[in-house]
Amino acid sequence: MTTKTSKPEHPLKAVGEFGLISKIQTWFDEPTSDLLGIGDDCTVIPREDDRLDLITTDMLIEETHFLLDKIEPEDLGHKSLAVNLSDIAAMGGTPEYAWLSIGLTEKNDIGWLEQFFSGMKDLAKQHGVRLLGGDTTRSQKHMVINILVSGKTNSPGLKLRSSARVGDIVFVTGMLGDSGAGLQLLLNNQFPGESPAEQKLIKAHNRPDPCVIQGQWLGGQSAVHALIDVSDGIASDAGHIAARSGLGIDLELTKLPVSNELTEISGKYGWSAIDLACSAGEDYVLLGTCSPSEFDGICESYRKAFPDDGPSGGNHPEPDLFPIGYVRKHDEQRPPVRFLQDGSPAPYGSRGFDHFKV
Ligand SMILES: Nc1ncnc2c1ncn2[C@@H]1O[C@H](COP(=O)(O)OP(=O)(O)O)[C@@H](O)[C@H]1O
Ligand SMILES: Cc1ncc(C[n+]2csc(CCOP(=O)(O)OP(=O)(O)O)c2C)c(N)n1
Numbered sequence: 001m002t003t004k005t006s007k008p009e010h011p012l013k014a015v016g017e018f019g020l021i022s023k024i025q026t027w028f029d030e031p032t033s034d035l036l037g038i039g040d041d042c043t044v045i046p047r048e049d050d051r052l053d054l055i056t057t058d059m060l061i062e063e064t065h066f067l068l069d070k071i072e073p074e075d076l077g078h079k080s081l082a083v084n085l086s087d088i089a090a091m092g093g094t095p096e097y098a099w100l101s102i103g104l105t106e107k108n109d110i111g112w113l114e115q116f117f118s119g120m121k122d123l124a125k126q127h128g129v130r131l132l133g134g135d136t137t138r139s140q141k142h143m144v145i146n147i148l149v150s151g152k153t154n155s156p157g158l159k160l161r162s163s164a165r166v167g168d169i170v171f172v173t174g175m176l177g178d179s180g181a182g183l184q185l186l187l188n189n190q191f192p193g194e195s196p197a198e199q200k201l202i203k204a205h206n207r208p209d210p211c212v213i214q215g216q217w218l219g220g221q222s223a224v225h226a227l228i229d230v231s232d233g234i235a236s237d238a239g240h241i242a243a244r245s246g247l248g249i250d251l252e253l254t255k256l257p258v259s260n261e262l263t264e265i266s267g268k269y270g271w272s273a274i275d276l277a278c279s280a281g282e283d284y285v286l287l288g289t290c291s292p293s294e295f296d297g298i299c300e301s302y303r304k305a306f307p308d309d310g311p312s313g314g315n316h317p318e319p320d321l322f323p324i325g326y327v328r329k330h331d332e333q334r335p336p337v338r339f340l341q342d343g344s345p346a347p348y349g350s351r352g353f354d355h356f357k358v
């Protein structure tokens with residue numbers, strides 16, 4: 001990649017983001033297999049009559065998650081809620097309520113905030129989500145946005161990271177790598193983008209559409225077993241399904257769905273579209289596993305259910321389920337997620353995004 005921000009090494013680099021989360025789990029003495037707890041896209045709380053409450057929270061910090069002068073305030077409001085709705089979608093759930101905590105700097109004046117809230121409200125309305133509370137503080141240097149979203153599903157509709165089965169087809173619901181390329185353009189000071197292709201990649205990064213209705217639909221399919229959203233890149237997110245299911249995953253590099261715009265702009269700047277698709281993250285498509293005998297039928301029904309762009313257009317130009325690999329048994333000799341090129345192990349290693357390793 002042409003643009004790398006050089007940051008000092010973080011003291012948590014060796015343990016990493018996910019190693020730290022495991023430590024937090026042990027420090028709190030929280031079990032690893034309990035539905036209620038840490039480890040999936042949402043916390044799941046069983047209620048009466050088979051209802052399951054879903055709760056998720058994600059934080060966005062200026063300069064870590066966004067560049068304030070390279071994102072429209074409406075888009076930042078949209079994205080802050082979208083990344084949380086995406087976690088509800090990844091459980092096969094329906095979002096209901098949101099809580100917003102914000103730390104504001106002198107750069108966030110009232111006009112800017114009105115637009116920020118307009119972007120968030122439009123997405124909330126689209127999905128029937130109500131803002132029920134939050135907290136507001138001053139922040140000295142960086143804007144901080146933390147949203148908590150609650151939602152619901154039921155036992156048959158719940159899709160866990162731990163439910164993959166050997167032989168399942170691994171699929172994604174949309175293009176990979178557009179968002180990562182959009183970020184590279186922003187880091188190269190190309191905002192709002194020179195060409196329609198560049199603008200589209202920046203939009204995929206700054207204004208991702210969460211796959212909420214797609215997640216609900218997949219939740220209704222018993223042949224779909226595991227589901228996660230792609231926030232850290234498929235290399236990492238497929239790894240979460242593999243780890244939680246105690247299995248391995250093989251992903252075929254030639255099958256990754258990559259947009260024409262990503263191919264064009266990667267060619268223009270000499271970027272690797274495959275690297276962006278595997279490890280840049282923030283695609284906010286869903287990655288799932290499905291019984292192989294039922295996959296074709298599920299794809300056909302999916303295309304009928306989503307004949308066009310979905311409710312807000314956005315970054316899913318060809319609604320489809322794209323098969324990208326298989327679930328296999330765990331094998332100590334192989335990495336949990338292995339990349340193949342035309343069926344043979346590829347000389348390719350890829351890690352997803354980790355806050356302490358970048
Ligand atoms: N600081 C924390 N304390 C407790 N649980 C955490 C913390 N950070 C993350 N988790 C939990 O660890 C799991 C993985 O988190 P994360 O990778 O952020 O998931 P996601 O990509 O779905 O947001 C989730 O179940 C999340 O609730
Ligand atoms: C300025 C800037 N630098 C780097 C990134 C890339 N980036 C930041 S966070 C992230 C991964 C997703 O965020 P995270 O906080 O890990 O969300 P979660 O996995 O918890 O949903 C990526 C790819 C970015 N969006 N903006």
Ligand SMILES: [Mg+2]
Nearest residue numbers: 057058059231
């Ligand atoms: Mg998170």
